[in-house]
Amino acid sequence: MNLVRVETPPQETGGATLAVLQLVGVRKTFGSFTAVEDINLDIYNGEFLTVVGPSGSGKTTLLRMLAGMERPTAGNITLRGTLINDVPSNKRPTCLVFQSLALFPHKTVGENIEFPLKVKKVPRAERKQRALELIRLMRLPESYYRKNVMICSGGEQQRVALARALAYDPDILFFDEPLSALDYKLKKAMEKELKDLHRATGKTFVYITHSLEEAMVMSDRIAVMRAGRFVQVGTPDEIYSRPANRFVAEFIGDVNVFGVKKNANGGWVSDEDGSRIEITLPPALAGASEAAVVVRPEFLRFIDERSQANNAIEGTVYNEYALGSRIQYEVRSGNRTLVVELSRANAWTGGLDQQVIVGWDARDAIVVEG
Amino acid sequence: MAEISSATMTVAGETRPLRLAFPAGFRCGTPVLLVLLLGFLAPLLTVAAYAFAMPRSFDAFSSFTLANFATIFNPANTVWTSFAWSLFLAAMTVVLLAVICYPIAYGLTRVFGKWAGLISALFVFPLFVSENVRLYGWVLFFIKNGVLDGTLKWLGLAGGPEVLYTPGIVLFGMVYTYLPFMLFPMTLGLAMVPRDLVDAAADFGAGRFMIWREIELPLAMPGILIGALLTFVIAAGAVAEGQILGGQTIITVTQDIEIAFTYAQNWPLGSALAVLLMAIVSGLSVFVMSKLDLDRILGRR
Numbered sequence: 329m330n331l332v333r334v335e336t337p338p339q340e341t342g343g344a345t346l347a348v349l350q351l352v353g354v355r356k357t358f359g360s361f362t363a364v365e366d367i368n369l370d371i372y373n374g375e376f377l378t379v380v381g382p383s384g385s386g387k388t389t390l391l392r393m394l395a396g397m398e399r400p401t402a403g404n405i406t407l408r409g410t411l412i413n414d415v416p417s418n419k420r421p422t423c424l425v426f427q428s429l430a431l432f433p434h435k436t437v438g439e440n441i442e443f444p445l446k447v448k449k450v451p452r453a454e455r456k457q458r459a460l461e462l463i464r465l466m467r468l469p470e471s472y473y474r475k476n477v478m479i480c481s482g483g484e485q486q487r488v489a490l491a492r493a494l495a496y497d498p499d500i501l502f503f504d505e506p507l508s509a510l511d512y513k514l515k516k517a518m519e520k521e522l523k524d525l526h527r528a529t530g531k532t533f534v535y536i537t538h539s540l541e542e543a544m545v546m547s548d549r550i551a552v553m554r555a556g557r558f559v560q561v562g563t564p565d566e567i568y569s570r571p572a573n574r575f576v577a578e579f580i581g582d583v584n585v586f587g588v589k590k591n592a593n594g595g596w597v598s599d600e601d602g603s604r605i606e607i608t609l610p611p612a613l614a615g616a617s618e619a620a621v622v623v624r625p626e627f628l629r630f631i632d633e634r635s636q637a638n639n640a641i642e643g644t645v646y647n648e649y650a651l652g653s654r655i656q657y658e659v660r661s662g663n664r665t666l667v668v669e670l671s672r673a674n675a676w677t678g679g680l681d682q683q684v685i686v687g688w689d690a691r692d693a694i695v696v697e698g
Numbered sequence: 699m700a701e702i703s704s705a706t707m708t709v710a711g712e713t714r715p716l717r718l719a720f721p722a723g724f725r726c727g728t729p730v731l732l733v734l735l736l737g738f739l740a741p742l743l744t745v746a747a748y749a750f751a752m753p754r755s756f757d758a759f760s761s762f763t764l765a766n767f768a769t770i771f772n773p774a775n776t777v778w779t780s781f782a783w784s785l786f787l788a789a790m791t792v793v794l795l796a797v798i799c800y801p802i803a804y805g806l807t808r809v810f811g812k813w814a815g816l817i818s819a820l821f822v823f824p825l826f827v828s829e830n831v832r833l834y835g836w837v838l839f840f841i842k843n844g845v846l847d848g849t850l851k852w853l854g855l856a857g858g859p860e861v862l863y864t865p866g867i868v869l870f871g872m873v874y875t876y877l878p879f880m881l882f883p884m885t886l887g888l889a890m891v892p893r894d895l896v897d898a899a900a901d902f903g904a905g906r907f908m909i910w911r912e913i914e915l916p917l918a919m920p921g922i923l924i925g926a927l928l929t930f931v932i933a934a935g936a937v938a939e940g941q942i943l944g945g946q947t948i949i950t951v952t953q954d955i956e957i958a959f960t961y962a963q964n965w966p967l968g969s970a971l972a973v974l975l976m977a978i979v980s981g982l983s984v985f986v987m988s989k990l991d992l993d994r995i996l997g998r999r
Binding site for chain 1: 892894895897898899900901902903904905908912913916917
């Protein structure tokens with residue numbers, strides 16, 4: 329049942345869609361442990377692709393193979409048609425921004441940015457000019473050229489690491505969760521900056537993260553990874569509105585998932601939490617006998633009578649969480665916990681521990697593999 | 699409060715508990731402080747006092763003269779050659795050990811993997827045997843009809859080279875003896891170089907040599923300098939290698955000091971030599987430590 333749904337290629341700004349990096353049947357094993365298995369993917373020129381998965385899903389190993397720091401055990405990686413399986417990282421026109429950023433602590437901001445140029449034997453004056461350009465591009469003060477890189481703030485260090493990567497002028501930039509150490513607000517700002525930088529440079533970005541939220545904000549396409557394999561590859565919209573299975577749906581965050589079975593008279597029931605409820609599904613799904621129904625919290629609402637929605641469950645409001653523009657409610661029904669999200673304007677005013685009926689319509693339910 | 703505390707002291711007419719007059723840290727540190735004062739500072743001051751006493755006397759603290767230093771700096775006297783030998787041999791030991799230990803340290807941190815612990819233990823092992831015993835072992839190895847010479851003759855060859863009792867063998871002995879003191883700080887220094895930084899430099903296209911020069915060496919420098927300093931300081935005070943392997947072909951300054959205190963019974967001269975050696979070595983240490991900015995390397999500034 330490992331159905332990988334590979335959907336629409338990204339919109340191209342002009343001309344034909346071109347795969348800059350191709351992965352065919354890529355596998356990586358460490359001893360008896362298989363970290364990455366059967367990865368097939370075309371990475372298109374100029375796209376922002378994010379590989380997202382939980383810890384240990386093999387995403388970092390995959391990235392290290394792409395960057396040339398690990399060799400695939402099997403399969404082929406081709407860069408613009410050339411097989412690069414055994415080409416070491418220092419011979420590849422690609423560049424990795426490390427999770428640790430890997431800034432050289434004994435060098436100034438300027439020396440860090442100039443390092444790739446120094447390797448290429450660019451004359452000193454030209455190096456400095458290019459470094460200052462990049463410092464300006466990253467919206468850092470020019471005086472930072474002489475600043476010790478270790479006394480820069482977290483966000484500034486991010487920018488220095490980006491500037492250094494751009495100084496190398498790579499075909500593809502790889503990112504290994506570089507934003508994971510930042511606080512929430514700075515992280516949000518850097519996500520947008522990174523996306524702007526992607527537009528400004530037009531380079532291919534391949535990004536690794538465990539946060540689908542982060543992936544959603546930045547990416548043209550997202551590949552969801554689990555236990556070494558791709559579960560789904562698609563645009564953020566496809567991943568959000570048509571998750572391939574329960575894993576992807578739950579990975580996005582708070583969702584209501586019901587495991588359902590077909591009963592004797594052709595209807596669907598969910599009895600996985602002990603309580604048995606009948607569920608009305610979109611008609612398209614008549615064929616299967618077992619599935620998972622995903623309903624996003626924003627599609628649940630409080631109703632006065634069961635007849636006001638296709639599906640209804642009775643429960644009590646256990647708690648409420650303010651999420652800013654929306655408010656989230658935790659409703660308990662037997663062993664089942666439902667997540668309901670309402671806009672602040674339509675907030676529930678009935679208070680906690682009240683009996684409610686939660687309803688949703690069949691057309692808002694997403695049916696996926698169980 | 700005063701009732702609880704039995705020990706009190708009088709400060710300006712008013713009674714205060716002793717524990718308020720001296721903070722807890724100071725009181726806890728008192729035993730160590732006493733040991734250091736009696737066992738470390740007192741002998742040092744005594745040696746300093748003897749250095750300025752009348753030659754061939756025991757009038758420390760009761761006479762003051764620069765005669766001992768005048769003797770040392772008198773060009774007619776050859777004691778400067780001992781200083782020169784000691785400092786030269788120590789410097790050579792440091793240089794040779796830096797070259798020898800770097801590849802071993804690199805191997806211990808990057809190459810040997812699970813064997814690194816065992817290999818380190820093998821390097822530490824000789825330290826469990828007295829230095830003199832090990833040096834006499836080398837004498838047996840190199841001596842005429844010894845292990846090397848005898849084996850070669852037994853094999854029908856010309857016999858071993860006559861290396862014993864030369865400055866070269868003294869240097870060999872020092873390099874051999876002080877190897878762990880350079881190796882381990884250097885290994886720690888190299889272990890401090892984050893793997894990511896090396897990978898990142900390689901990712902930017904840097905070759906082996908460039909990574910070594912730009913990343914590994916500067917970041918491992920604190921460990922290397924500490925190793926060099928440690929080795930230099932103890933090698934400058936080396937005496938057994940010159941006596942046992944060198945057979946007194948060369949006299950180190952430590953041996954001069956020993957002679958002054960024993961055969962010559964000229965404690966003031968020995969003390970003056972010791973003070974001078976200390977001044978040179980500690981001056982050098984302070985100089986190196988001032989160059990060694992750990993805070994900058996670790997990014998705390």
